[in-house]
Amino acid sequence: MRAVLTVVRKELTGLFASPIAYIALTAMALSMSLFFLDNLKAFNAQIMLLQTRSAFDQIGAGVLPPGLNLFEQVLLPTVTETALVLLAVIPLITMGMFCEERTRRTDELLMTLPLSDTQVAAGKFLATFVFLISVVAITALLPAISAAHTGLDPGPIVASLVGLLFLSFALASLGLLCSALATNQLVAALSAYAVSMAILDFSWLMEFTGNTADRVLQFLSLMTHMASFPRGVISLADLVYFMGLCLAGFLLARVSLTLERIH
């Protein structure tokens, strides 16, 4: 375990020494804040409009129409939009994790140290996950402040952040796998984008498939498993799905390291 933690520390040093880390953190903080404020503003405008109409018509005062609530008007779109930003940012973070070792030829040093391929892969995956915790934590600032000052139920906010965290872990695992397989960083980033976009939402494919395939495709879509978090529901099935993606990415990346030794 000590060896893995040593690799984690080295990778984090590398991540925080690169400008990409700060670009990612800034992009996430800015985009989450803008989306949150924008959605909140739109929600407030609708409420104001409704109140004016209610006062004028003298009917239905104090009753919000279905669908007009903070979760569906603010949290759900904010989480969806932030998920898209994560999708854009994460391949930039993961593209160099394995690939850069090969292009800079530092892999020869790393792979001849007394570290198993599992330890090397685990160190790199854990370091990326730790970094992503800081990325998601920074996005939590504004919703947390809003919740503290407005009496907003913190449950759905916490659940949304847990959802974003697991989504980012899954996207990062795919990105790390692409980095382990690719010959250069650009290919790693582009293939990570392609894979992430492909599994983000399979609804476009459902037009051509039958009922059974639809259910399978819906289950495989990332966004299907993000839907319940903004409602404050942390479902075990969703967590298992995200952890399954992480495990698959990790195991395949580890196998690619061993194949590299054989090659």
Place this chain on the structure above:
Amino acid sequence: MANGSVVDVENLWKDYGPLHALADVSFSIGEGEVFGLLGRNGSGKTTLLRILTGYRLPTAGSVRVAGLDLARKSLAVRRRIGYMPEHPQLYADLTVRGLLRFIANVRGMSRSDRELRIDELTSHFGLGAVIDRLAGHCSKGYRARISLAAAVIHKPTVVFLDEPTDGLDPEQRHQTHELIRALAEASTVVLSSHDLDEVGVLCSRALVLDRGCVSRLGTIEELGGIAGIAEIFRQTHERDKEQVE
């Protein structure tokens, strides 16, 4: 393990597709030897070192280092060896001290042993001026010394050096030779080089590789000294030239 040998290589093969990078290579290296791996570019020296250090797996054959089978006990072997790759590339985002600490930690050294050893190596390898600089940004000569220090931080049984003086100026080469001599007092050294003078000066025995096969094996005297080895090189060069024509 052959009597007194630290490295035993038997019938080693490495194929890259249809190309035999190594073909039926067998030899042993005794304890405390400075052993030279000689050959022209592309003869298989680096491939052989990469297999001996566990970086690459062989297609066939067996390797034992310090009495341990490399295929079965790869991690245990890697704990006992040190390796300086050809054109050492170091992490650009770690300082020299950070790099040495990272390697010492991976090798399971305690904090006090680690700091003591880093101080010792800093003074021995003359790294004082760069110890807190980013390792990847140091000059070629310093990078060679840092890489050598990293290879021996845990006092390994066997040290593998791949072209340790390649690209260095005469003064830096001389300094590196002195460091290798000092290293040989405590460890077995396997040195890959295409510089005959270097091998003649530093090594007691040598293996000459030609197109992945063992061409000659013996003491420097048995190989006819530097002049004898140079003649072997000339003959292989002539043969290759004739075949191209």
